[in-house]
Amino acid sequence: xxxxxxxxxxxxxxxxxxxxxxxxxxxxxxxxxxxxxxxxxxxxxxxxxxxxxxxxxxxxxxxxxxxxxxxxxxxxxxxxxxxxxxxxxxxxxxxxxxxxxxxxxxxxxxxxxxxxxxxxxxxxxxxxxxxxxxxxxxxxxxxxxxxxxxxxxxxxxxxxxxxxxxxxxxxxxxxxxxxxxxxxxxxxxxxxxxxxxxxxxxxxxxxxxxxxxxxxxxxxxxxxxxxx
Amino acid sequence: xxxxxxxxxxxxxxxxxxxxxxxxxxxxxxxxxxxxxxxxxxxxxxxxxxxxxxxxxxxxxxxxxxxxxxxxxxxxxxxxxxxxxxxxxxxxxxxxxxxxxxxxxxxxxxxxxxxxxxxxxxxxxxxxxxxxxxxxxxxxxxxxxxxxxxxxxxxxxxxxxxxxxxxxxxxxxxxxxxxxxxxxxxxxxxxxxxxxxxxxxxxxxxxxxxxxxxxxxxxxxxxxxxxxxxxxxxxxxxxxxxxxxxxxxxxxxxxxxxxxxxxxxxxxxxxxxxxxxxxxxxxxxxxxxxxxxxxxxxx
Numbered sequence: 001x002x003x004x005x006x007x008x009x010x011x012x013x014x015x016x017x018x019x020x021x022x023x024x025x026x027x028x029x030x031x032x033x034x035x036x037x038x039x040x041x042x043x044x045x046x047x048x049x050x051x052x053x054x055x056x057x058x059x060x061x062x063x064x065x066x067x068x069x070x071x072x073x074x075x076x077x078x079x080x081x082x083x084x085x086x087x088x089x090x091x092x093x094x095x096x097x098x099x100x101x102x103x104x105x106x107x108x109x110x111x112x113x114x115x116x117x118x119x120x121x122x123x124x125x126x127x128x129x130x131x132x133x134x135x136x137x138x139x140x141x142x143x144x145x146x147x148x149x150x151x152x153x154x155x156x157x158x159x160x161x162x163x164x165x166x167x168x169x170x171x172x173x174x175x176x177x178x179x180x181x182x183x184x185x186x187x188x189x190x191x192x193x194x195x196x197x198x199x200x201x202x203x204x205x206x207x208x209x210x211x212x213x214x215x216x217x218x219x220x221x222x223x224x225x226x227x228x
Numbered sequence: 229x230x231x232x233x234x235x236x237x238x239x240x241x242x243x244x245x246x247x248x249x250x251x252x253x254x255x256x257x258x259x260x261x262x263x264x265x266x267x268x269x270x271x272x273x274x275x276x277x278x279x280x281x282x283x284x285x286x287x288x289x290x291x292x293x294x295x296x297x298x299x300x301x302x303x304x305x306x307x308x309x310x311x312x313x314x315x316x317x318x319x320x321x322x323x324x325x326x327x328x329x330x331x332x333x334x335x336x337x338x339x340x341x342x343x344x345x346x347x348x349x350x351x352x353x354x355x356x357x358x359x360x361x362x363x364x365x366x367x368x369x370x371x372x373x374x375x376x377x378x379x380x381x382x383x384x385x386x387x388x389x390x391x392x393x394x395x396x397x398x399x400x401x402x403x404x405x406x407x408x409x410x411x412x413x414x415x416x417x418x419x420x421x422x423x424x425x426x427x428x429x430x431x432x433x434x435x436x437x438x439x440x441x442x443x444x445x446x447x448x449x450x451x452x453x454x455x456x457x458x459x460x461x462x463x464x465x466x467x468x469x470x471x472x473x474x475x476x477x478x479x480x481x482x483x484x485x486x487x488x489x490x491x492x493x494x495x496x497x498x499x500x501x502x503x504x505x506x507x508x509x510x511x512x513x514x515x516x517x518x519x520x521x522x523x524x525x526x527x
Contacts, residue, residue: 079439
């Protein structure tokens with residue numbers, strides 16, 4: 001589903017954010033991408049979402065190599081991804097429902113079908129009765145749910161989330177992870193970048209650890225827990 | 229096809245929403261665009277009216293041959309045969325009695341003519357030359373003046389030429405104005421779209437991040453420029469029509485005093501349509517340029 005090989009990202013000022021990173025994520029997997037802040041998690045997130053391009057190496061998503069992707073093909077790639085941004089990027093001048101309708105409007109879904117899907121997505125993340133509210137009226141956890149609803153309303157096969165549990169209390173963070181788990185259960189591939197992986201006993205995600213731009217050996221959360 | 233149409237309708241709705249979201253701003257922009265389009269339009273309309281004033285066939289040149297007062301029937305036929313010979317073009321003979329009658333019909337002349345002891349007007353031939361070149365006309369006039377019993381030859385084209393030259397100058401001024409104010413309109417739209425993009429930077433950035441194509445993002449902005457320009461064109465049509473309405477009584481009064489049958493011609497429906505289309509096209513152009521320059525900075 002996602003294959004990265006020898007991915008290096010060097011910024012113009014000379015800083016090397018990622019160095020020869022390799023990994024593979026198969027369809028339906030749930031993977032945590034961990035590491036300290038500055039380890040390169042956000043950079044990798046940006047490369048996977050084609051917001052930035054790798055300096056060298058290849059990233060293949062669904063058979064498409066992002067390194068050689070044409071500029072005008074990028075929107076169509078992003079439509080297949082459910083992106084959840086660290087700063088959530090909610091539109092505060094639009095209602096909850098309109099926020100969720102935006103990706104469908106971009107794709108050009110008929111209004112009635114779009115409405116049905118948006119309502120279903122809001123129900124799935126546990127925000128069924130807040131359609132008319134504005135994001136400012138939502139709690140942090142609810143805002144994150146809204147961001148997830150917007151990411152999944154197009155029914156993507158892959159969800160990429162950058163620090164989705166940051167700034168949330170443990171209970172809300174756990175609920176958010178449960179939502180991701182539910183999507184993984186129905187076959188969606190989930191990659192979550194987080195500096196603080198929560199230990200939820202029934203989630204057994206694979207851990208990819210980034211350390212100063214390099215990837216250390218992949219392991220599962222349970223084996224990491226056993227080693228600690 | 230229907231999806232394509234739906235996307236365009238959605239973009240149009242979005243543009244309308246943005247236009248009505250800040251009514252005062254939109255109104256001011258429309259007024260500025262309206263005024264910018266009003267000046268060249270009013271100039272063009274004035275020229276058009278002046279051209280109508282000079283007759284239906286402006287630029288037609290005439291040569292008048294005035295005969296001596298003692299010229300008789302034989303002299304007339306002599307000149308007719310000579311005219312046929314030189315093939316100057318179609319002509320018309322105006323006997324002196326007819327000329328007098330016509331003069332009498334003119335405003336204010338009746339009394340003057342009645343006071344004259346006899347008809348002071350000569351017989352005349354009025355030639356519409358087939359040749360329009362000034363040199364050819366002048367050499368024709370020279371030839372006519374050497375003929376017997378010809379008292380005076382007048383080239384009527386002189387004033388027409390002067391008037392035509394004046395109209396041409398006026399036309400250049402109007403074109404200059406039009407280009408200048410078209411530039412102003414494009415600039416105004418450029419700036420409003422720039423402000424739109426700045427105000428919606430977050431929304432545009434997000435839309436790009438979740439898979440919006442450039443076309444999707446640009447479309448409402450293009451429609452916004454188009455709508456604003458077209459409405460500005462309508463606004464200009466309103467202003468020009470109001471101005472002409474205001475001037476019509478005064479012009480009619482002036483024309484009556486000169487005994488002329490002349491009424492100001494305002495904008496026709498097709499003129500208004502063209503004006504709206506021009507406004508729309510210029511607005512679209514301004515939006516297009518603004519989008520090309522300012523959207524580059526967002527992701």
